[in-house]
Amino acid sequence: MAATKLYVVYYSLYRHVEIMAREVQRGANSVQDVEATLWQVPETLSNTILQKMNAPAKAADVPEIRPEQLLEADGFLFGFPSRFGVMAAQFKAFFDATNDLWEHQALAGKPAGIFWSTGFHGGGQELTALTAITQLAHHGMIFVPLGYTFGSGMFEMNQVKGGSSYGAGTYAADGSREPTELELQQAFYQGKYVAEITKKLKNKPLAS
Numbered sequence: 001m002a003a004t005k006l007y008v009v010y011y012s013l014y015r016h017v018e019i020m021a022r023e024v025q026r027g028a029n030s031v032q033d034v035e036a037t038l039w040q041v042p043e044t045l046s047n048t049i050l051q052k053m054n055a056p057a058k059a060a061d062v063p064e065i066r067p068e069q070l071l072e073a074d075g076f077l078f079g080f081p082s083r084f085g086v087m088a089a090q091f092k093a094f095f096d097a098t099n100d101l102w103e104h105q106a107l108a109g110k111p112a113g114i115f116w117s118t119g120f121h122g123g124g125q126e127l128t129a130l131t132a133i134t135q136l137a138h139h140g141m142i143f144v145p146l147g148y149t150f151g152s153g154m155f156e157m158n159q160v161k162g163g164s165s166y167g168a169g170t171y172a173a174d175g176s177r178e179p180t181e182l183e184l185q186q187a188f189y190q191g192k193y194v195a196e197i198t199k200k201l202k203n204k205p206l207a208s
Helices: 016-029 047-052 067-072 089-096 099-103 127-139 151-155 181-203
Strands: 004-010 034-040 075-083 111-118 169-171
Touching (some): 004 181, 016 034, 016 075, 016 169, 016 181, 034 181, 067 099, 075 089, 075 127, 075 181, 099 127, 111 181, 151 181
Parallel strands (some): 004 034, 004 075, 111 169
16 A cells, blocks of 8 residues: 655744644654655745844755645645734745646645644634635645544643644744643644544545
8 A cells, every 4th residue: 555645844933833843743654654744835034034033044854845746745734833813924925836736726635734833822823724724725625623633632721732623733922932742742643633534535535
């Protein structure tokens, strides 16, 4: 049986989403016969601006993805920080470059999940995912939310926790906060959950 290919595609400025993406990949790779690969979308800010923002260097072990490479995958997990309740412009620019794929509906029927990072509670822990669904819908992709399948971790009230029924998430606060153990557990779970669904759809494709 050929391996199910899951692409974990992300944009990360201060590494919060990158940390989540690595855990998502780890969860996906825990599923037998699933091959999850990390990709990052191209940066649109200049090196001068990035230096002024004190942004760390991009992960050297994660290649940049081109839109046409999405064709190789059976399913996706897209991760990005929030900007005023929507995905960061860098990720939107990547989706804007998928016009040829959209024109041919080349990604239609492929499952996709979403994870994210926001600054604070009002930064879009639900809205960021909700507004991102439009990208999936226009491509005909199948959005895979977590619902409340993560169990008791969804109802945690004794500590700050990102994420929602739409997917895994974290809070960056002023940039110094890093994903908590519980947030990473949810990211791992999401990777595994979406990988299992992608595998099922690959082995039992939708009727044409």
